[in-house]
Amino acid sequence: MGGRFTDELWEATADLRAAIDDLEFLTQLGEGSLAPEAFRQYLEQDALYLAGYGKALAMLAVRAPETEAVAFWAGSARTTTVVEAALHEDLLTGGGLPPATSETPEHSPACLAYVSYLIAAAATEPYPVAAAAILPCYWVYAEVGSRLARTAKDVLAANRDHPYARWVATYDAEEFQEAVRTARDLVDAAALDASPKERAAMRRAFAIATRYELLFWKSAFDLEAWDHPLEGIDVHHPV
Amino acid sequence: MGGRFTDELWEATADLRAAIDDLEFLTQLGEGSLAPEAFRQYLEQDALYLAGYGKALAMLAVRAPETEAVAFWAGSARTTTVVEAALHEDLLTGGGLPPATSETPEHSPACLAYVSYLIAAAATEPYPVAAAAILPCYWVYAEVGSRLARTAKDVLAANRDHPYARWVATYDAEEFQEAVRTARDLVDAAALDASPKERAAMRRAFAIATRYELLFWKSAFDLEAWDHPLEGIDVHHPV
Amino acid sequence: MGGRFTDELWEATADLRAAIDDLEFLTQLGEGSLAPEAFRQYLEQDALYLAGYGKALAMLAVRAPETEAVAFWAGSARTTTVVEAALHEDLLTGGGLPPATSETPEHSPACLAYVSYLIAAAATEPYPVAAAAILPCYWVYAEVGSRLARTAKDVLAANRDHPYARWVATYDAEEFQEAVRTARDLVDAAALDASPKERAAMRRAFAIATRYELLFWKSAFDLEAWDHPLEGIDVHHPV
Amino acid sequence: MGGRFTDELWEATADLRAAIDDLEFLTQLGEGSLAPEAFRQYLEQDALYLAGYGKALAMLAVRAPETEAVAFWAGSARTTTVVEAALHEDLLTGGGLPPATSETPEHSPACLAYVSYLIAAAATEPYPVAAAAILPCYWVYAEVGSRLARTAKDVLAANRDHPYARWVATYDAEEFQEAVRTARDLVDAAALDASPKERAAMRRAFAIATRYELLFWKSAFDLEAWDHPLEGIDVHHPV
Numbered sequence: 002m003g004g005r006f007t008d009e010l011w012e013a014t015a016d017l018r019a020a021i022d023d024l025e026f027l028t029q030l031g032e033g034s035l036a037p038e039a040f041r042q043y044l045e046q047d048a049l050y051l052a053g054y055g056k057a058l059a060m061l062a063v064r065a066p067e068t069e070a071v072a073f074w075a076g077s078a079r080t081t082t083v084v085e086a087a088l089h090e091d092l093l094t095g096g097g098l099p100p101a102t103s104e105t106p107e108h109s110p111a112c113l114a115y116v117s118y119l120i121a122a123a124a125t126e127p128y129p130v131a132a133a134a135i136l137p138c139y140w141v142y143a144e145v146g147s148r149l150a151r152t153a154k155d156v157l158a159a160n161r162d163h164p165y166a167r168w169v170a171t172y173d174a175e176e177f178q179e180a181v182r183t184a185r186d187l188v189d190a191a192a193l194d195a196s197p198k199e200r201a202a203m204r205r206a207f208a209i210a211t212r213y214e215l216l217f218w219k220s221a222f223d224l225e226a227w228d229h230p231l232e233g234i235d236v237h238h239p240v
Numbered sequence: 241m242g243g244r245f246t247d248e249l250w251e252a253t254a255d256l257r258a259a260i261d262d263l264e265f266l267t268q269l270g271e272g273s274l275a276p277e278a279f280r281q282y283l284e285q286d287a288l289y290l291a292g293y294g295k296a297l298a299m300l301a302v303r304a305p306e307t308e309a310v311a312f313w314a315g316s317a318r319t320t321t322v323v324e325a326a327l328h329e330d331l332l333t334g335g336g337l338p339p340a341t342s343e344t345p346e347h348s349p350a351c352l353a354y355v356s357y358l359i360a361a362a363a364t365e366p367y368p369v370a371a372a373a374i375l376p377c378y379w380v381y382a383e384v385g386s387r388l389a390r391t392a393k394d395v396l397a398a399n400r401d402h403p404y405a406r407w408v409a410t411y412d413a414e415e416f417q418e419a420v421r422t423a424r425d426l427v428d429a430a431a432l433d434a435s436p437k438e439r440a441a442m443r444r445a446f447a448i449a450t451r452y453e454l455l456f457w458k459s460a461f462d463l464e465a466w467d468h469p470l471e472g473i474d475v476h477h478p479v
Numbered sequence: 480m481g482g483r484f485t486d487e488l489w490e491a492t493a494d495l496r497a498a499i500d501d502l503e504f505l506t507q508l509g510e511g512s513l514a515p516e517a518f519r520q521y522l523e524q525d526a527l528y529l530a531g532y533g534k535a536l537a538m539l540a541v542r543a544p545e546t547e548a549v550a551f552w553a554g555s556a557r558t559t560t561v562v563e564a565a566l567h568e569d570l571l572t573g574g575g576l577p578p579a580t581s582e583t584p585e586h587s588p589a590c591l592a593y594v595s596y597l598i599a600a601a602a603t604e605p606y607p608v609a610a611a612a613i614l615p616c617y618w619v620y621a622e623v624g625s626r627l628a629r630t631a632k633d634v635l636a637a638n639r640d641h642p643y644a645r646w647v648a649t650y651d652a653e654e655f656q657e658a659v660r661t662a663r664d665l666v667d668a669a670a671l672d673a674s675p676k677e678r679a680a681m682r683r684a685f686a687i688a689t690r691y692e693l694l695f696w697k698s699a700f701d702l703e704a705w706d707h708p709l710e711g712i713d714v715h716h717p718v
Numbered sequence: 719m720g721g722r723f724t725d726e727l728w729e730a731t732a733d734l735r736a737a738i739d740d741l742e743f744l745t746q747l748g749e750g751s752l753a754p755e756a757f758r759q760y761l762e763q764d765a766l767y768l769a770g771y772g773k774a775l776a777m778l779a780v781r782a783p784e785t786e787a788v789a790f791w792a793g794s795a796r797t798t799t800v801v802e803a804a805l806h807e808d809l810l811t812g813g814g815l816p817p818a819t820s821e822t823p824e825h826s827p828a829c830l831a832y833v834s835y836l837i838a839a840a841a842t843e844p845y846p847v848a849a850a851a852i853l854p855c856y857w858v859y860a861e862v863g864s865r866l867a868r869t870a871k872d873v874l875a876a877n878r879d880h881p882y883a884r885w886v887a888t889y890d891a892e893e894f895q896e897a898v899r900t901a902r903d904l905v906d907a908a909a910l911d912a913s914p915k916e917r918a919a920m921r922r923a924f925a926i927a928t929r930y931e932l933l934f935w936k937s938a939f940d941l942e943a944w945d946h947p948l949e950g951i952d953v954h955h956p957v
Contacts, residue, residue, distance in 0.1 A: 062776035
């Protein structure tokens with residue numbers, strides 16, 4: 002090819018990313034018109050997601066072959082766990098959103114499936130495949146964030162405290178975009194040493210994770226819930 | 241309480257298990273009237289599931305505190321991977337079922353979510369919690385198998401080569417029921433050493449896995465598929 | 480090359496294996512003249528070693544890319560944990576050996592270093608490297624066992640209950656030799672898919688583990704002990 | 719008891735720590751009179767050690783039960799990997815030390831045993847035990863660093879670029895001492911939720927790691943080497 006391996010990954014998932022771009026959730030998020038319930042569900046689920054994402058990143062650090070990669074994934078695990086959790090804490094308690102429906106919300110079906118998939122990949126797949134699975138959460142977010150940042154400017158101009166716009170600004174931050182570039186570089190480097198079988202698995206993993214990105218946002222807009230929530234189960238039994 | 245901890249787990253999930261008992265999939269499986277397409281989808285997904293289940297069991301062996309537990313989980317990982325894969329191979333190629341729609345079928349949404357959850361739990365949760373997550377696949381299967389075995393006798397009397405009845409007979413086998421008893425004993429033993437926090441997490445994990453059992457069967461009956469199957473993604477790109 | 484990768488590994492460690500062949504421990508073990516204290520220390524340490532080796536094997540099963548490999552490593556983890564532990568239990572309590580010096584003997588320096596190395600490799604290295612690290616324990620043992628079996632015949636002829644000779648016979652068993660062949664095949668298969676960097680790491684891992692085999696036997700003969708045994712540490716503090 | 723669990727750990731290892739305090743290596747390091755070869759061997763081995771230590775810390779992050787702990791261990795994995803590696807890089811190339819004897823020095827026996835033990839504990843033991851194993855490297859270092867810092871002041875007064883004194887100053891830094899306090903707090907918190915069996919294992923793990931601290935320093939002073947270094951093995955075989 003000559004090109005970067007991650008360019009291949011990106012092109013192979015064009016349809017999925019087009020579907021993401023078409024999501025009503027993102028359109029309304031950028032315009033500031035999203036139902037507060039959907040935004041709250043999204044943030045609650047994102048906090049649960051990030052806790053697990055941090056663990057997947059830490060597992061990547063355990064398995065990474067080079068010092069630079071170990072340091073990046075471990076640092077990302079820390080950032081994910083601390084900084085982003087704090088952001089959401091702030092947003093969830095900061096007003097402007099409806100109150101939480103539960104003190105300990107359960108992972109939604111899409112959230113549990115996505116985060117479990119990433120941790121499972123990090124625990125069982127070769128490092129290059131696990132790294133490819135991790136990448137869409139960075140990269141797709143960064144793309145969506147950059148795009149929304151433009152529309153968000155108008156929203157912020159009208160209301161500088163608008164919670165959606167503040168969220169969007171975070172993912173457009175240069176620091177985050179820089180992390181995305183490093184993550185891409187590491188996946189490209191991993192692809193160079195990977196066998197053809199592993200590169201095929203990298204493509205699958207990247208596509209699966211991108212598809213989960215789509216489902217994650219969609220499920221927040223749909224206020225997706227379990228037919229049988231756990232809430233009714235645990236309480237009958239004393240700890 | 242005085243009773244066994246696993247009895248608590250069982251009772252706490254009564255509603256979920258009632259929903260399993262009510263599944264049209266299982267009724268038709270026992271009666272031998274299930275659509276062959278649904279049975280094939282079920283077996284294909286079960287083979288994919290068992291491959292991952294074997295990895296979750298091997299991870300439990302890595303983390304188990306006592307020799308007996310290490311040996312059981314490791315032996316179960318082997319049995320799961322070899323014997324049951326062989327059974328399904330046999331059934332999938334044995335005729336009486338419609339041909340496969342794909343040489344390398346993709347995990348269904350329910351299958352990928354379930355097996356990822358188990359591996360992720362085994363990789364990140366304390367051993368007692370991971371063991372509790374593993375248990376429903378044994379225990380619920382054994383219960384369903386025993387129940388179906390009774391109706392299956394009539395089906396086998398009419399047609400001794402009926403593929404559904406042969407499947408049912410496997411899960412009613414004494415060897416499998418014995419494995420279920422050992423798995424329960426190990427979870428009870430783990431609960432004795434677990435902290436209150438861990439026991440609460442064991443309850444959640446057991447309930448989540450039981451709920452996935454329900455979804456797994458339901459998804460086969462519904463011929464659940466992804467809106468965006470991977471098949472259209474990988475092929476465009478040379479390895 | 481054309482040859483098998485494991486042949487390369489074998490030849491590269493010729494010096495280490497010659498040093499193993501020269502060990503006074505093995506000469507005396509084959510002749511039945513080994514000091515009972517050294518044999519007891521060896522068996523005690525081997526039991527501790529096998530417990531950890533079983534965990535390293537289970538971790539390999541978690542990480543193995545193909546069903547056959549998962550099944551073999553998981554089955555080996557079970558066999559290691561159960562069958563060989565039982566053998567040693569039998570030997571340790573079967574008389575003919577001096578009584579145990581401690582109910583819960585501590586890992587010797589060589590034993591703890593070796594078993595920790597294998598588990599650490601299985602947890603952090605790519606699968607082919609971890610598999611190469613696991614191999615010497617199978618292969619070197621099988622070679623040593625076959626060689627000793629010949630001299631052991633004379634010892635058994637004179638005394639059919641001689642504990643050393645019974646031990647030797649175990650590792651010369653066809654079942655064990657068959658497992659060694661499978662383990663070699665899996666390492667060769669892993670090498671085919673491995674990158675040059677990984678193959679270099681496989682060579683290092685195989686050599687390191689072979690060196691630990693040498694040290695493990697040597698340390699039993701030397702009755703190696705810690706300058707600061709744990710025994711004096713734990714007992715001062717109530718649980 | 720009423721006291722902190724880590725106080726128990728500390729007292730139980732008084733003999734080992736006294737042996738550390740008596741090490742000729744540390745006395746000479748503080749006085750600036752250590753043979754440069756020993757300091758170089760120490761730094762080379764420490765760099766290899768820290769690479770593995772970072773992986774053990776990342777594994778702790780994977781297994782930690784609370785957000786705060788995940789963030790701390792992941793951040794520590796990053797710091798260990800990046801900052802301390804940079805320090806050693808600087809020292810190793812900074813002059814004042816004899817040239818490296820090898821471009822890719824091998825782990826010494828003590829270094830490989832120690833770092834393997836920590837990774838293996840993090841991969842197989844319950845989280846509280848793994849955390850206890852990690853602690854001595856922080857705590858004992860901090861104590862030794864504080865003590866040496868006092869003697870190092872005189873050395874620095876005489877020669878402000880003295881490489882030993884700069885090293886000592888690092889481990890006396892307030893930032894490092896703060897990290898030690900957090901690590902201790904996390905181990906104390908883990909002990910609260912641990913079972914009696916786990917707390918006994920925590921004591922063993924802390925003592926084993928403290929003993930390895932002793933051996934690590936001692937082995938640098940003794941210029942410990944393998945009877946069969948790897949260097950003569952790999953080179954005979956083309957990659």
